[in-house]
Amino acid sequence: MTKKPGLSMYWASSCGGCEIALVNINEKILEVIDKFDFMFCPCLLDTKKKDIEALPDKSIEITLFNGAVRTEENAEMANLLRKKSKILIAFGSCSNDGCIPGLSNLYSAKDHFDTIYLNNPTVSNPGGIVPQRETEVPEGTLHLPEFYDTVRTLSQVVDVEYFIPGCPPESNQIWDVINSVIEGVKLPPKGSVIGAGTSTVCDECEKIKEDKKIDRFYRTYEIIPDTKKCLLEQGIICMGIATRAGCGSLCPKVNMPCSGCYGAPDGVLDQGAKMIAALGSILNLEGDLTEEEITGHTNKIMDSIPDYAGTFYKFSLAGSILKNSVRK
Amino acid sequence: MKKVTIDPITRLEGHGKIDIFLNDGGDVANVYFQVPELRGFEQFCVGRLAEEMPIITNRICGVCPEAHHMASLKALDDLFEAEPPDAAKKIRELLYMAFYVTDHTTHFYALGGPDFIVGPDAPPSERNIFGVIKKVGLDIGKQVIETRAQNHHVIEMLGGRKVHPCAGLPGGWSKPVTEEERKELEAIAKKNIDFALFSLKTFDKIVLNNPDLLELITSDIYTHQTYYMGTVDDENHVNFYDGMVRVVDPEGKEFVKYHPKDYMEHIMENVESWTYLKVPYLKKIGWKGFIDGMDSGVYCATPLSRLNVSDSMATPLAQEHFEKFYETFGSKKKNGRYQPVHFRLSTHWARLIEMLYAAEHMLELASDPEITSPEIRNLPSGKAKGVGIGSVEAPRGTLTHHYVTDENAVIQKVNMIVGTTNNYAPISMSLKRAAEKLITKGKVIKDELLNKIEMAFRLYDPCLSCATHHLPGTMPMIVKIINSGGDVLDTFTRD
Ligand code: SF4
Ligand code: SF4
Ligand code: SF4
Numbered sequence: 013m014t015k016k017p018g019l020s021m022y023w024a025s026s027c028g029g030c031e032i033a034l035v036n037i038n039e040k041i042l043e044v045i046d047k048f049d050f051m052f053c054p055c056l057l058d059t060k061k062k063d064i065e066a067l068p069d070k071s072i073e074i075t076l077f078n079g080a081v082r083t084e085e086n087a088e089m090a091n092l093l094r095k096k097s098k099i100l101i102a103f104g105s106c107s108n109d110g111c112i113p114g115l116s117n118l119y120s121a122k123d124h125f126d127t128i129y130l131n132n133p134t135v136s137n138p139g140g141i142v143p144q145r146e147t148e149v150p151e152g153t154l155h156l157p158e159f160y161d162t163v164r165t166l167s168q169v170v171d172v173e174y175f176i177p178g179c180p181p182e183s184n185q186i187w188d189v190i191n192s193v194i195e196g197v198k199l200p201p202k203g204s205v206i207g208a209g210t211s212t213v214c215d216e217c218e219k220i221k222e223d224k225k226i227d228r229f230y231r232t233y234e235i236i237p238d239t240k241k242c243l244l245e246q247g248i249i250c251m252g253i254a255t256r257a258g259c260g261s262l263c264p265k266v267n268m269p270c271s272g273c274y275g276a277p278d279g280v281l282d283q284g285a286k287m288i289a290a291l292g293s294i295l296n297l298e299g300d301l302t303e304e305e306i307t308g309h310t311n312k313i314m315d316s317i318p319d320y321a322g323t324f325y326k327f328s329l330a331g332s333i334l335k336n337s338v339r340k
Numbered sequence: 341m342k343k344v345t346i347d348p349i350t351r352l353e354g355h356g357k358i359d360i361f362l363n364d365g366g367d368v369a370n371v372y373f374q375v376p377e378l379r380g381f382e383q384f385c386v387g388r389l390a391e392e393m394p395i396i397t398n399r400i401c402g403v404c405p406e407a408h409h410m411a412s413l414k415a416l417d418d419l420f421e422a423e424p425p426d427a428a429k430k431i432r433e434l435l436y437m438a439f440y441v442t443d444h445t446t447h448f449y450a451l452g453g454p455d456f457i458v459g460p461d462a463p464p465s466e467r468n469i470f471g472v473i474k475k476v477g478l479d480i481g482k483q484v485i486e487t488r489a490q491n492h493h494v495i496e497m498l499g500g501r502k503v504h505p506c507a508g509l510p511g512g513w514s515k516p517v518t519e520e521e522r523k524e525l526e527a528i529a530k531k532n533i534d535f536a537l538f539s540l541k542t543f544d545k546i547v548l549n550n551p552d553l554l555e556l557i558t559s560d561i562y563t564h565q566t567y568y569m570g571t572v573d574d575e576n577h578v579n580f581y582d583g584m585v586r587v588v589d590p591e592g593k594e595f596v597k598y599h600p601k602d603y604m605e606h607i608m609e610n611v612e613s614w615t616y617l618k619v620p621y622l623k624k625i626g627w628k629g630f631i632d633g634m635d636s637g638v639y640c641a642t643p644l645s646r647l648n649v650s651d652s653m654a655t656p657l658a659q660e661h662f663e664k665f666y667e668t669f670g671s672k673k674k675n676g677r678y679q680p681v682h683f684r685l686s687t688h689w690a691r692l693i694e695m696l697y698a699a700e701h702m703l704e705l706a707s708d709p710e711i712t713s714p715e716i717r718n719l720p721s722g723k724a725k726g727v728g729i730g731s732v733e734a735p736r737g738t739l740t741h742h743y744v745t746d747e748n749a750v751i752q753k754v755n756m757i758v759g760t761t762n763n764y765a766p767i768s769m770s771l772k773r774a775a776e777k778l779i780t781k782g783k784v785i786k787d788e789l790l791n792k793i794e795m796a797f798r799l800y801d802p803c804l805s806c807a808t809h810h811l812p813g814t815m816p817m818i819v820k821i822i823n824s825g826g827d828v829l830d831t832f833t834r835d
Contacts, residue, residue, distance in 0.1 A: 029401075
């Protein structure tokens with residue numbers, strides 16, 4: 013019997029949802045275990061790391077890497093798994109684009125510490141204690157890993173073969189990718205996004221589009237939308253127009269706007285910039301307006317959105333061209 | 341900042357890290373359980389739109405995103421002073437019951453339960469879901485998978501997504517339930533009841549009929565007398581979604597019952613420089629350190645705690661098992677309610693009783709014709725009032741979200757007391773107790789120590805950014821034993 017190909021899954025700075033999404037392929041998980049040597053290495057025990065170091069280079073067929081890179085350990089592990097894996101896949105929004113935890117890049121580590129440990133309504137901390145790399149306790153010394161300043165995506169750290177987007181990736185998409193490997197389907201060129209479509213969520217969405225222009229934006233709590241019609245055309249900021257297809261338009265299906273978790277579609281470099289541009293073109297600026305009036309009107313409407321970073325870059329700040337330049 | 345070389349031990353990023361210090365005599369001097377990870381939500385939520393908090397905060401945890409979604413929604417209902425219509429409340433609650441069934445199922449069969457089902461002394465490579473399947477049969481493995489699948493299907497049907505649901509809005513819910521869906525929900529709820537009853541029977545057969553396991557459960561290594569916290573309805577039944585937070589003392593007397601909005605009067609958090617996780621305690625008693633008893637502010641918020649603070653269960657079958665639970669452990673009734681059970685390992689049983697309650701309540705909700713009402717939203721009538729507080733019972737403890745916003749409903753401040761965090765002190769204490777029992781005069785029984793520590797840890801089902809949840813069901817951890825001279829005698833790892 014030939015040896016089964018190795019499949020490993022590692023999580024870096026992650027919420028665990030990507031793993032749940034994998035488990036949610038349900039009974040097919042038994043097939044995965046049957047076809048692959050399932051090498052979970054979620055915890056970076058030293059011994060385990062040595063085992064991985066001892067493997068010949070490129071001896072793990074596929075590594076699914078979920079979670080962002082926040083610490084030196086995350087980065088080390090990304091490098092190691094890069095070396096040992098034939099195919100390294102950035103799995104889920106955190107490793108693709110930084111995801112929601114990537115919004116942490118808006119603030120420094122010190123901001124975080126001040127807010128969490130000092131200026132917090134339920135914290136009693138007269139001594140102003142914050143976590144330290146080293147603490148002397150009566151019995152000895154305790155160590156903590158450093159909380160780094162920024163969140164990085166996997167491809168900002170190492171070379172990546174493929175990207176599976178989503179927060180988390182949809183289970184049917186995960187299975188399609190795994191299954192095509194099992195069936196020996198030829199893989200797309202390096203750098204491709206797999207387990208997703210190429211166009212936008214709008215293309216998958218069944219809401220009726222009427223090419224309507226909008227006069228203003230609504231926050232989701234301000235309006236009960238017509239559930240048959242496109243949410244964006246009713247003034248709700250739906251990121252579907254700037255987000256990669258693949259989920260089957262799950263959020264619009266329950267009458268909520270797409271928040272952009274599948275990242276930018278093919279041909280788009282910056283999801284947030286694309287969205288802002290798209291919004292500009294659907295604003296209602298009909299009539300005889302001077303250029304100045306148009307600009308003024310556009311600015312006014314756009315100003316009604318109080319959180320640009322969180323609205324347009326909710327999932328892609330760490331990976332965007334903005335990166336950390338927006339830090340306050 | 342000073343650059344310090346990273347010690348190999350810190351490879352356990354996001355996982356538990358346990359340092360055991362010995363004294364001159366080789367006995368345990370102290371045990372430190374550190375949480376070496378911080379993700380910073382309380383900071384980077386500042387500046388976000390309040391209404392997006394339900395989909396932002398669920399990224400704290402992919403295992404219990406539903407709990408964050410709900411706590412966040414309740415904080416928003418409060419912030420916008422928008423009470424959801426009954427149908428919306430029922431939809432939220434129904435989704436939440438399905439979540440409890442799947443979460444408790446996962447814990448019993450894949451995470452905590454294997455200790456019992458496969459046996460506490462079985463090799464770690466077998467104490468996982470695969471070992472469970474071997475012991476109880478592939479059929480049951482398939483049932484576990486099916487129960488998880490069906491309830492995740494419910495979560496997606498109602499909440500939009502299987503992981504990280506998105507359908508909640510202040511004052512309501514975004515998608516109504518059709519009659520066809522209602523029928524399907526009813527059918528799934530019935531299956532959940534059967535499955536919960538079956539699981540309780542399995543527990544009965546494998547654990548309660550085994551004197552050795554019963555002895556282990558009631559042994560003092562896993563016993564702590566602390567305060568208990570949980571949410572109850574107006575008849576003092578266990579409630580996961582709504583109610584008042586009740587705290588009882590180690591003797592079972594009500595210490596306080598408060599509205600979640602008043603949490604700041606009752607809970608405080610202690611900061612230690614050696615861990616990223618804060619340690620909550622009862623404010624009125626104060627922080628006396630990691631110790632049990634009436635004079636210590638340490639409390640526990642788990643399935644066992646919820647039973648201990650309640651007078652009874654709201655559904656009939658769960659009530660039968662609730663009574664059996666207390667009778668089995670010889671708890672006497674005082675002022676009409678059972679005295680608390682302090683055997684921490686019985687938390688596993690309590691979890692199954694909760695699973696049954698969740699299933700029964702899910703059926704009640706799914707059979708309620710009102711659930712298909714199209715009236716599922718109340719639009720807030722005014723601006724955000726500036727503060728919103730909401731809480732639910734997450735499977736791992738009372739979960740509180742507290743937001744402060746400007747008049748534009750943009751977040752200015754966030755405070756969250758997360759399920760597992762409540763149990764930081766109790767977990768630390770249980771770990772210390774296990775270490776004390778298994779290390780004497782410098783003699784360490786390695787395998788047993790790891791097993792016993794693992795069991796102490798797992799009964800709380802701690803979710804340290806879900807670090808302890810991973811597929812094979814083993815608990816990744818590193819234990820370091822350090823003598824009085826500061827030398828590391830031994831490092832045990834388990835992955
Ligand atoms: S991509 Fe989403 S589901 Fe996956 S780890 Fe990140 S936050 Fe969690
Ligand atoms: S903008 Fe949103 S609602 Fe409109 S078509 Fe695209 S995905 Fe659908
Ligand atoms: S609709 Fe948008 S936010 Fe929702 S799952 Fe799909 S890509 Fe993600």
